[in-house]
Amino acid sequence: MAKPLSQSSIEDICKQIHGSLGNFSLLVRVFAGQLTQHECQKTRERYMEMYGEDLFDRLRNKIDGQASKTCMVLSSLMLSPHERDAIVANNAIFKQRGSVNYKALIEIYVGRKSSHFFLIQQAYQTKFRRHLDQDMLMALAASQKAHSAEVSVHIGKCDAQRLFQTGEARPGGFKIDEGVVLEILSKRSIPQLNLTFSIYKHIYGHSYTKHFKNKYDGEFEAALKFVVKFLNNPPKYYAKELEASIKGRKNDEGDLERIMMSRSEIDMNKIRKNYKNKYGMDLRDAIMENVPVGDFRDSIMALTSKTSIDS
Numbered sequence: 001m002a003k004p005l006s007q008s009s010i011e012d013i014c015k016q017i018h019g020s021l022g023n024f025s026l027l028v029r030v031f032a033g034q035l036t037q038h039e040c041q042k043t044r045e046r047y048m049e050m051y052g053e054d055l056f057d058r059l060r061n062k063i064d065g066q067a068s069k070t071c072m073v074l075s076s077l078m079l080s081p082h083e084r085d086a087i088v089a090n091n092a093i094f095k096q097r098g099s100v101n102y103k104a105l106i107e108i109y110v111g112r113k114s115s116h117f118f119l120i121q122q123a124y125q126t127k128f129r130r131h132l133d134q135d136m137l138m139a140l141a142a143s144q145k146a147h148s149a150e151v152s153v154h155i156g157k158c159d160a161q162r163l164f165q166t167g168e169a170r171p172g173g174f175k176i177d178e179g180v181v182l183e184i185l186s187k188r189s190i191p192q193l194n195l196t197f198s199i200y201k202h203i204y205g206h207s208y209t210k211h212f213k214n215k216y217d218g219e220f221e222a223a224l225k226f227v228v229k230f231l232n233n234p235p236k237y238y239a240k241e242l243e244a245s246i247k248g249r250k251n252d253e254g255d256l257e258r259i260m261m262s263r264s265e266i267d268m269n270k271i272r273k274n275y276k277n278k279y280g281m282d283l284r285d286a287i288m289e290n291v292p293v294g295d296f297r298d299s300i301m302a303l304t305s306k307t308s309i310d311s
Helices: 007-017 024-034 037-051 055-060 065-077 081-094 102-111 114-128 153-165 178-187 190-204 208-212 219-232 234-246 255-263 268-279 283-290 295-304
Strands: none
Touching: 007 024, 007 037, 024 065, 024 295, 037 055, 055 065, 065 255, 065 295, 081 102, 081 114, 081 255, 102 114, 102 219, 102 255, 153 178, 153 190, 178 190, 178 219, 190 208, 190 219, 208 219, 219 234, 234 255, 234 268, 234 283, 255 268, 255 295, 268 283, 268 295, 283 295
């Protein structure tokens, strides 16, 4: 683990980049390549103290044309993880009228610990003057699930039976009871949910999402499929999403940079391992082959090297 930067070193970086904010190659090398995300935030704070200017605002104001994606990555690195998640959640809900980016929401709601989610809610309210849990997926957003909670086979069986009785076993054909599903998702830990879906498959002979295809493939069902896939193996889920983004097989703008920023320094090493196992090549090589040469590619490449801090 690298030694944290001293205050004088951060001041030297501020002096280095002052007056060079149009030099994206330099900014990519410093913020995406050299600094941890925490150090990026400290540099933003010190730069404001030294020069009276917010680096985040300066870069966001440059989001126009070819430099937009690079600026988005660099400015986002200067936010705390919960501030960044708050902005992602707001964009997922409101950026496109009539269209919700459920995948981005699921990655936040299911993949964050309850302590982190509390900070996301605070940041969301501070920035947007709104309550996150009143905007979308209320039950998931209000969840108090803990990643380390003990699991119960009895609860898993009961939840699996409730899902079956309020869905597949309903008279007149399969139909999801959204209230029951959201209640279970909001109250159970991630390991407990994993056990429930495993028990469901064991008892009823197929996965809970089997009937979601074709006729029962609405927005809520699509979101649920993402939940189940995510819970089963988060690094595998991210590897698949990155492959689709890198190869241009999806139209969801911002997926590549969102995933790379949110998972760097957390489980990027596991994602790269899953990616190589599934697609037969290193994630870095795939980015080199498919993302155009430039500062944006350099920033994404730098993030692939930021594996979990304790790895």
